[in-house]
Amino acid sequence: MKTEPDYYAIAVFLYFFALVTVLGFVASHWHRPKTQASLDEWGLGGRQFGTWITWFLVGGDFYTAYTVIAVPSLVYSVGAYGFFALPYTILVYPFVFMVMPKLWQVAKDNGYVTAADVVHGRYSSRLLEAAVAITGVVATMPYIALQLIGMAAAVKALGFEGEWPLIAAFLVLALYTYSSGLRAPALIAFVKDIMIYIAVIAAVSLIPGKLGGYAAVFEAADQAFKAKGSGSILLQPSQYIAYATLALGSALAAFMYPHTLTGIFAAKSATTIRKNAVMLPAYTLMLGLLALLGYMGHAAHLKLASNNDVVPALFQTLFPGWFAGFAFAAIAIGALVPAAVMSIGAANLFTRNFWKAYVNPKVDPAGEAGVAKIASLVVKVGALLVIVYLPTQFALDLQLLGGLWILQTLPALIFGLFTRWFTAPALLAGWAVGLFGGTYLTWTDGLKPLHLLSVGSFSATVYVGIIALVANIVVAVLVNLVVPRKVSVEAA
Amino acid sequence: MGRHFLWLLVLPFIGLLWLPFYNFHDPVLLGFPFFYWYQLAWVPVTAFLTWIAYRTYSHED
Numbered sequence: 070m071k072t073e074p075d076y077y078a079i080a081v082f083l084y085f086f087a088l089v090t091v092l093g094f095v096a097s098h099w100h101r102p103k104t105q106a107s108l109d110e111w112g113l114g115g116r117q118f119g120t121w122i123t124w125f126l127v128g129g130d131f132y133t134a135y136t137v138i139a140v141p142s143l144v145y146s147v148g149a150y151g152f153f154a155l156p157y158t159i160l161v162y163p164f165v166f167m168v169m170p171k172l173w174q175v176a177k178d179n180g181y182v183t184a185a186d187v188v189h190g191r192y193s194s195r196l197l198e199a200a201v202a203i204t205g206v207v208a209t210m211p212y213i214a215l216q217l218i219g220m221a222a223a224v225k226a227l228g229f230e231g232e233w234p235l236i237a238a239f240l241v242l243a244l245y246t247y248s249s250g251l252r253a254p255a256l257i258a259f260v261k262d263i264m265i266y267i268a269v270i271a272a273v274s275l276i277p278g279k280l281g282g283y284a285a286v287f288e289a290a291d292q293a294f295k296a297k298g299s300g301s302i303l304l305q306p307s308q309y310i311a312y313a314t315l316a317l318g319s320a321l322a323a324f325m326y327p328h329t330l331t332g333i334f335a336a337k338s339a340t341t342i343r344k345n346a347v348m349l350p351a352y353t354l355m356l357g358l359l360a361l362l363g364y365m366g367h368a369a370h371l372k373l374a375s376n377n378d379v380v381p382a383l384f385q386t387l388f389p390g391w392f393a394g395f396a397f398a399a400i401a402i403g404a405l406v407p408a409a410v411m412s413i414g415a416a417n418l419f420t421r422n423f424w425k426a427y428v429n430p431k432v433d434p435a436g437e438a439g440v441a442k443i444a445s446l447v448v449k450v451g452a453l454l455v456i457v458y459l460p461t462q463f464a465l466d467l468q469l470l471g472g473l474w475i476l477q478t479l480p481a482l483i484f485g486l487f488t489r490w491f492t493a494p495a496l497l498a499g500w501a502v503g504l505f506g507g508t509y510l511t512w513t514d515g516l517k518p519l520h521l522l523s524v525g526s527f528s529a530t531v532y533v534g535i536i537a538l539v540a541n542i543v544v545a546v547l548v549n550l551v552v553p554r555k556v557s558v559e560a561a
Numbered sequence: 562m563g564r565h566f567l568w569l570l571v572l573p574f575i576g577l578l579w580l581p582f583y584n585f586h587d588p589v590l591l592g593f594p595f596f597y598w599y600q601l602a603w604v605p606v607t608a609f610l611t612w613i614a615y616r617t618y619s620h621e622d
Contacts, residue, residue: 154579156600160573
């Protein structure tokens, strides 16, 4: 792929980047509260986001820059199997519809800001609260680092080398997140999502025309996989269970992350969330079409140094420079929104479930906002250091494990919304077995997300997250049956 | 309206997680093999089912 600078592309890129930087700082004046000095204002935007703001924010936060780069890249390299992102991002919404309005209500009624707040309120267990909080922070850090990988792919395509553009972009991001809180990514998400929609709609409607139509695109991909001897545009029967469990496990994990939950908690009402469960699938349609860019890469006979270059290379090869610059800006800005919300979500966890729980229980709302602002800076610098100093593969492996880990917080966070049967020790035991058992399986399999399960003559390849979640729930039920409950200790 | 409409939300799980339903090449629609357009078709279908479920709730805003 060509690397000589295209000045039109760079000019368009810088224009949009400057625009969102201004928006990020202006955002603190948007629906201005009497004071930004509380976690409800800084970390949740005042819990007043209506249907459209929530739609742009959660959409911008969940369909990240890394998704835009990585999904087509996986489809490019393995074919149909990489398409599991589609059933994943469809099934997530019936789950959101059934569960998240209840969770929002509990958080709103009690002033909870994080998942661990909800768990502590329900079970009065500092241990279970800490387990959920630590899992959230640890699972989020590599996710932020991955956003930088998405941004790096776009910046590299413009012809910039080295790490300084990433560092500069992240410093700017860190400063306006510090001053504006969740309002900054919420406002920027409008620009980012509209840009991504324009880039993707242009790509999926114009590129196939240049390559002979969708039938030719699928045909070219089929030929390429046959020539390569691996991958296919249909699944092998042996991949069925892997595909289904990856889709299901990812869908259940998606809204356990601090950044997605922050988007939920910031909504104005339960109805806002239900409406969004109906409207957010528009992004899934876009993601499904975007995934096919992987096959278009084969049809365009791209020669790539890395699979992650397939999307930038397509834009660069098939569109004029100014539009490629626009698309790369969309991807880079697409990294800023989730990175900001992730750092805010992690900072909220640190403030509520570590600082307030252990260091200063008497901290006032202004003090909480102050601690969270500093924590958000630390989180972003940490992610930046990971990307600059550690191999990329390290972030990818951690992100894979992060999905498995965050999924293990589901029973503690969600079951209590529907039943009062489970106790804290049982859920804690389940969490520990799921998290450490799942990590052990993944580790011994050479950091692969899939594990070959054999029961008698039956064997299947299953997503480790689902195996661990089943073990988690089974252990929680067993411990609950064995350990006597102390009724009087339960929180209301 | 009763809350039994919520059971509609089980349908996407059945339709998408049972791969023998749709891991085929034919019939092709607008150049898309069945595997692809079937899954893409579930996006509006799921949104529609969720909308039906949404209508069973009272709206506070």
